Amino acid sequence: MWDGMDELDPAWADEYMSAVIEPYESGVLTPKTVQLLCIAVDASCTHLFAPGVRRHIRAALDMGVTPEEIFEVLKLCTTVGIHSMNVGLPILREEAGRTHS
Incomplete structure (x- = not known):
């Protein structure tokens, strides 16, 4: 996945990998x-x-995390997307209520 990154900028690649690890x-x-x-x-x-x-x-399952624990994390991730509705629905209601000419 990171092939070539260190060839283009070795110093940046080293710093990035240090931070990620x-x-x-x-x-x-x-x-x-x-x-x-x-x-x-x-x-x-x-x-x-x-x-x-x-x-x-795969790594989580290999270390003993249960599928149920992983599913709870995935359910929590879905809450991030709900904000699209929180932002978009009021705008839609407002705009749909306007008279269009």
């Missing part, structure tokens, strides 16, 4: 929590990165 290695969050957060980020409607969702679900 931090949550995995810091010990602040449990490995289970890190995987569940990665699932949430990759499955969120603003990201929708299926390869990442698959990779992190």
